[in-house]
Amino acid sequence: MIVTRRLIGALLFSLAVTTFARSQTWIPLVNQPNASLALSNPLLLTDGTVIAHEGCGRTWWRLIPDASGSYVNGTWRQIASLPPGYAPLYFGSAVLPDGRVIVEGGEYNYCTPVWTNLGAIFDPKTGHWTSVAPPAGWTNIGDAQSVILPDGTYMQANCCTRQQALLNAKSMTWTKTGKNKFDINDEEGWTLLPDGTVLTVDAYVSQYKANGKNYEIYHPARGNWTSGPPSGSVVQLWDSYPGASKASYELGPAVLRPDGTVFASDANGAPGMPGHTSIYDTRTRTWRPGPNFPRDLDVADGPAALLPSGNVLVQTSPGIFKPGSRFLEWDGSSFTDVTANNTDAPVVSSYDGNMLILPTGEILWTGFGNVWVFEHGGKPNPAWLPQITSVPTNVTRHHTYQVYGFNFNGFSQGAAYGDDVQGATNYPLVRLTNRVTGNVYYARTHDHSTMAIAYKTQAFTNFDVPGGTETGLTNLQVICNGIASTPVTINVR
Structure with missing residues (x-):
């Protein structure tokens, strides 16, 4: 019966998506990092190398492409560790315009859930990390979102309040921002839009509303948030099942495409139910429903990445934090299953994955174990x-x-x-x-x-x-x- 159920599930899945394209494939790195490092949170330095963080540890590792520019054949080298006392997991991060790297907060520190307010900056020129003081009065930062605004300013959220702050990376001073936030920042992500504003879909943490669809826009020039019309995101994108005390409140990623639309995905904890998607058009500032994910797949935390072709690669898995990942490619109208030969997919959940766009156009994927590269075969619009x-x-x-x-x-x-x-x-x-x-x-x-x-x-x-x-x-x-x-x-x- 187990074999039969798996076979039926596979057949149903194959009917729900378009046929896998042979030009799309997953390639494991030739030189894998030690799996015990559980590397995550990859970042692309401006010298073309990649750094990734040891889960719940202080160490970082650098992936250096080979002489031909191949990351698949690249090598790993350990770089400087974070300052003593700071070993985060799930934190804010960005590559600053001057080439330095900032990491802020952490849901865990040394694998203990503390929602830390610690932070640090890495300078590739010196190879050292320097501690960063939190914004005044912040006792937590935690697993909070961040974004680099168009003028190069780093904006950081506080996971557990409605607060945000702007960092002057030269003077290393923080300034308050973000008036009129609808709810606390917890579980939400930020998407930079072409007009310089920032989109967030609200997760209703601490103010549960079973069918809440509110979204907000941050206006850098004014330093405030405004909510969208009552119709909101049209489709609910956060997980409210089964009620206020047991809902995960998770969301999926939201990726802006070159056509000006944002592909936003959801988490859905209802048994056997698929996750939803919604499309935000930045030109008309309106939402429309996207297709549901196949079967019982959703993204209760998980990665997505824009492919050079303009399509979006997204990692899905069943329900909330369950293993059995499937990689789907969204082309603006339908999904294609591109899981193919990624042998780690069946044993991980979407939240385990991280994605990073490499200079080669490939997508680097880490799943707290092996590191893979996704080759898609698509080409960008010449424009x-x-x-x-x-x-x-x-x-x-x-x-x-x-x-x-x-x-x-x-x-x-x-x-x-x-x-x-x-x-x-x-x-x-x-x-x-x-x-x-x-x-x-x-x-x-x-x-x-x-x-x-x-x-x-x-x-x-x-x-x-x-x-x-x-x-x-x-x-x-x-x-x-x-x-x-x-x-x-x-x-x-």
């Missing part, structure tokens, strides 16, 4: 490519230069999860490929002119030519969210 308008034709190693152009920050933050994890990649990288050897180098970018997405005017970033770069004719490309510009030939001296 989405970064366009270089000006860059020096001759550059010297160990020197800093500027590159100007359009679409340097992409059309989306890239990957999403929600309150527990953030891995945005809406900033420009510079890739250098020697025209004789084919060897790949990344010039560390920093101090970008903007962090706005779908930015319509010319932007620039600074890049440092690495000392180990081979000399001679070199192809330079600007990359954002895995989409690369047409190469420009320069000479490295």
Whole structure:
């Protein structure tokens, strides 16, 4: 009977989604990190390397691509540990415009649920972490969401209140913001929109309403939140089953696509019921219902990422925190099952997964064990490519230069999860490929002119030519969210 039920379930699932495309596949990294590290929360540094955090620990590890630029064949190296006393799990994080990395809070510290208010900043130039004091009066930050606003300011939520704060990364001082928040920040995620505002779908924590659909927009210029019309998100996106005292209040990720729509997913704890989706159109500022997930799948915490094709990859699993993940690709109208050969999927729940867009256009996935790369085979619309308008034709190693152009920050933050994890990649990288050897180098970018997405005017970033770069004719490309510009030939001296 067990075999029969599994077979029937598989058949029903295959009928609910479109056929798997052969060009889409999962590849495990050749050099896997030790599984006991339970690496999570991957972040893309502006030098093209990836760092990931040891679950409930202080250590971080860096994934360095090989000479050809392959992350699948890359190698892991341990970097500096977080300051003593700080070993978080589920926290706010971002890559700042100057290239540093900030992590804030944590639902757990050393695997103990404390909703800590600790934080730290990593400087890739020095290789060290420095502690960050919390905003004044905050006793908690916890598993709270964060976002980099268009002007480069880091905004951090307090998990357990209606409070938010803005960080001046130069003076390391915090300023209060976020008046008129509808509910506390707990369980919610933030999605940066093309007009510079921030979207959140409310989770009704501490103010239960079984069919609540409220959503809010944060306005950076005014520093306040406004709620949408009474129709809200049209479809309920947070889990209210079975009642106020036992509901999980979880939400799924929300990802902005290049067409200006936000794909938002939900959690649904009702037995045997599928999760819902809803689509927010940033142009009309209205919602419409999306299709339900197949079978009993939903996203009670979990990752999603924008593919270079404009489709969205999302990890789903049954009910609330149950194993049996399925990876689905959303193309704007229907889902395709792309779980394929990911052999870790059956044993993990969606909340175990994290996604990050690599400069190659692949999606890095961590599941607290093995690390995989998803190759999708799709291509971006040519209009989405970064366009270089000006860059020096001759550059010297160990020197800093500027590159100007359009679409340097992409059309989306890239990957999403929600309150527990953030891995945005809406900033420009510079890739250098020697025209004789084919060897790949990344010039560390920093101090970008903007962090706005779908930015319509010319932007620039600074890049440092690495000392180990081979000399001679070199192809330079600007990359954002895995989409690369047409190469420009320069000479490295």
